Amino acid sequence: MYICICKNVTDGQIRNAVRDGRVRNMRGLRQELGACDQCGKCAMDACRVLRDSLQEKQHLTGNEPLAATG
Template structure:
């Protein structure tokens, strides 16, 4: 499922970036994938996913 439609970034991709690229913030995700840098609608969902995934690690 796409979290960021503008940049075609899925929840799986974001989880992988957290796990394998060491992403810990929305800013890093924006730099790496462009998440939230276009329309910005995905920001709340991306933040939630980031928080949830980081809690599990």
């Protein structure tokens, strides 16, 4: 599903970026995938997918929780 239409970013791309360790927060999401830096309408959905992905990664690896903000 497309999360950021302006930059053509999908939820799968966000999940993969988190899983690969390329994205750990919203700043990283903007830098890595370009999401949320155009009109900003996707920010809440992108944050939700990012947060869920970080929680899933933490659950699977047993590591400390990662921050979804900033």
